[in-house]
Amino acid sequence: MTTPRKYVRTEDAPLLPPPATEAGITGWLWQNIFASMSDFQSLGAAIRSLFMILFSLLLVYLFIDQTYGLIDFAILSAVWSDPEGLKREVCWTVQQGGSLPDGWHGACWPFVWAKQKFAWFGPYPSEELWRIYLSLIVGSIGLVWALRERLPYRRQVGVLMLTLYPLLAFILLTGGNSDASFTGIGVWIIVGLALISVGRMGAAGHLGTIFAELAGIFGIVGWGIIALNVVRGIVAVDFNLTPVGTGDWGGLLITLVVALTGIVASLPLGIILALGRRSEMPVVSVLCTIFIEFWRGVPLITVLFMASVMLPLFLPAGVNFDNLLRALIGVMLFSAAYMAEVVRGGLQAIDKGQYEGAQAMGLSYWQTMRLIVLPQALTHVIPGIVNTFIGLFKDTTLVSIVGIFDLLGAGQSAVADAAWSTPVQAITIYLYIGIIFFIFTTLVSIVGIFDLLGAGQSAIADAAWSTPVQAITIYLYIGIIFFIFCFGMSRYSIFMENKLSKSRRH
Amino acid sequence: MAASSATKMQVTEEVIIQMSQVNKWYGTFHVLRDINLTVNKGERIVICGPSGSGKSTLIRCLNRLEEHQSGDITVQGITINNDLKNIDEIRREVGMVFQHFNLFPHLTILENCTLAPIWVRRMPKADAEAIAMKYLERVKIPEQAHKYPGQLSGGQQQRVAIARSLCMEPQLMLFDEPTSALDPEMIKEVLDTMVSLAEDGMSMICVTHEMGFARKVANRVIFMDEGQIIEEKEPEEFFNNPENERTKLFLSQILDH
Numbered sequence: 001m002t003t004p005r006k007y008v009r010t011e012d013a014p015l016l017p018p019p020a021t022e023a024g025i026t027g028w029l030w031q032n033i034f035a036s037m038s039d040f041q042s043l044g045a046a047i048r049s050l051f052m053i054l055f056s057l058l059l060v061y062l063f064i065d066q067t068y069g070l071i072d073f074a075i076l077s078a079v080w081s082d083p084e085g086l087k088r089e090v091c092w093t094v095q096q097g098g099s100l101p102d103g104w105h106g107a108c109w110p111f112v113w114a115k116q117k118f119a120w121f122g123p124y125p126s127e128e129l130w131r132i133y134l135s136l137i138v139g140s141i142g143l144v145w146a147l148r149e150r151l152p153y154r155r156q157v158g159v160l161m162l163t164l165y166p167l168l169a170f171i172l173l174t175g176g177n178s179d180a181s182f183t184g185i186g187v188w189i190i191v192g193l194a195l196i197s198v199g200r201m202g203a204a205g206h207l208g209t210i211f212a213e214l215a216g217i218f219g220i221v222g223w224g225i226i227a228l229n230v231v232r233g234i235v236a237v238d239f240n241l242t243p244v245g246t247g248d249w250g251g252l253l254i255t256l257v258v259a260l261t262g263i264v265a266s267l268p269l270g271i272i273l274a275l276g277r278r279s280e281m282p283v284v285s286v287l288c289t290i291f292i293e294f295w296r297g298v299p300l301i302t303v304l305f306m307a308s309v310m311l312p313l314f315l316p317a318g319v320n321f322d323n324l325l326r327a328l329i330g331v332m333l334f335s336a337a338y339m340a341e342v343v344r345g346g347l348q349a350i351d352k353g354q355y356e357g358a359q360a361m362g363l364s365y366w367q368t369m370r371l372i373v374l375p376q377a378l379t380h381v382i383p384g385i386v387n388t389f390i391g392l393f394k395d396t397t398l399v400s401i402v403g404i405f406d407l408l409g410a411g412q413s414a415v416a417d418a419a420w421s422t423p424v425q426a427i428t429i430y431l432y433i434g435i436i437f438f439i440f441t442t443l444v445s446i447v448g449i450f451d452l453l454g455a456g457q458s459a460i461a462d463a464a465w466s467t468p469v470q471a472i473t474i475y476l477y478i479g480i481i482f483f484i485f486c487f488g489m490s491r492y493s494i495f496m497e498n499k500l501s502k503s504r505r506h
Numbered sequence: 507m508a509a510s511s512a513t514k515m516q517v518t519e520e521v522i523i524q525m526s527q528v529n530k531w532y533g534t535f536h537v538l539r540d541i542n543l544t545v546n547k548g549e550r551i552v553i554c555g556p557s558g559s560g561k562s563t564l565i566r567c568l569n570r571l572e573e574h575q576s577g578d579i580t581v582q583g584i585t586i587n588n589d590l591k592n593i594d595e596i597r598r599e600v601g602m603v604f605q606h607f608n609l610f611p612h613l614t615i616l617e618n619c620t621l622a623p624i625w626v627r628r629m630p631k632a633d634a635e636a637i638a639m640k641y642l643e644r645v646k647i648p649e650q651a652h653k654y655p656g657q658l659s660g661g662q663q664q665r666v667a668i669a670r671s672l673c674m675e676p677q678l679m680l681f682d683e684p685t686s687a688l689d690p691e692m693i694k695e696v697l698d699t700m701v702s703l704a705e706d707g708m709s710m711i712c713v714t715h716e717m718g719f720a721r722k723v724a725n726r727v728i729f730m731d732e733g734q735i736i737e738e739k740e741p742e743e744f745f746n747n748p749e750n751e752r753t754k755l756f757l758s759q760i761l762d763h
Contacts, residue, residue: 351608353604353606353608358610360569360597360600360602361622361671361674362622363621363622
């Protein structure tokens, strides 16, 4: 028997409770606040701790100093009410002819209260506002229901929100009773049914091999036409509601309609484009790539101008798309292109083994994508998806330059009201709009804090020079320049992707 | 045990795989060269050979994870060609276990196992779960059914992958280096599962360097080099009397430790 070495244990070491710096409230305080500033064991550590204390205090001071100005303007010095109905005079200093002390600087909230309805709904008729409220209430309940975990029928509610709700909201907001002819709709539905029948016959092999392969496409197009025309039919029904054209919509209503349509449409479209771009079928892949690169390479502002100014020039006389609908389609396709690239990033992160595992079990391409690849890929890129959503929401302010009164546009026209003309009027309304945007974007992502006013305000200056032909030319020019730069960046990213992925291949 | 396995491990006359004059290239690299192989139902074949010799490519051609460019492959009487229906049919009947398990990390063990029966075989969920539990018990981890793959050890994950393939009740199992990514102490639990599967009469083709396993269950050992089958023998013969110089070199390298 040899003598045991000192470092070889002959019995178990006792299990000890953690030191105070690791657990409980003291542990939390230590790890989160004092860890870097309370080490005085050596001279160097003490100097570092002192420095950290001073630096922390400086940061706290800067934060308070910066926010105090805002808090003072928005809350402490602000005028909150106008009981006597003085309008602009309630926010005037003595020097300006009012009653506030000279040198006063604060928010003029009564101005905002007076413009509240206008900022939220624009010139929408007051007696029809219940229709907006009803859509918003149904929408919020449906949204919360579909997003909350563990509620019964969650999936069904989600499907209804994506199918029936947009239709309901559209009829409520516009009043339905569109002038589409039921005969035309009937003809289109018959065309759709015919296409589906051709598809069925092709699938059964009655029409030769080429048709057998194209059968699926016939079916999809047929069903698409039928669905579109059923919607057109429902919208054409007279529900005995006063029609409110989209020209009478405005403010937050427009912002929400544009942003929500863009958000809801961009994810599925983006997924399809991303899958298409990665497809092994060259035609599909090239078409998706061209689509993505085109829409990504053009600034949204150009897209909106194209949609509202240029598109009508190409349409035959008498055919007139709604201005808002044109902008909506532009925003939708634009954000879908961005979303496609975010999703593609996620798809590339999925290991080849996942595809092989699914294929070896006999899952089809779509089953593999839906059940295995997309759930994982989308989880990886949630930050990017949310980023795109938030960017899209803020970019909706750009529609104000093509004559659509969104929240920012409504705010700007409110500023022009002479009855409320005070020095702080503009600041107050922009503060208010900023707050609304902030609340909505915070709802989308409670994590980030973003510069909210910048994107919209840049649009103000542009609206001044929108003479028809000059505008088209200059925006086209700008569009081309942007496109060259963006396309260059995009090509470089492809180069980097190829370079990086080489090391990961087996 | 030995007696029962001897009776069960019967090779039948029914042909399950027929490969004739199969060639495959990766670009200009000729990776499979004139492969001719017939496997009967109930056979347990071990394929070994140096890295890059085309072993994995060969078995991946059997369920069309890789495409061969010339020659014929028939599995269960179905020819593998560009017809997607044939490929789907073959994949339903051929299970595959991978080196890196390829479990789906976002699904629980039970969901991993029921996925294919539900979506490919169109089985009701309750039936699929019953089958999944049966095979999870068979690989001795029913208690892990509601965990996620990331919470299991490598050996447990590979046993789940085996159970997942078995849930499709395949006629043939392909193993692509199933123990190469495992820690030494986990290799045994996976090999035990595979041995018991073989004893139950499952036809299997196994790419592996586990020579103990080959000796115990294989009825044929195939040695590949540079894309060709250069030796094929019963295990005892293969280990004791290899003919080809390349085989001798390979065996001396992996056995002399």
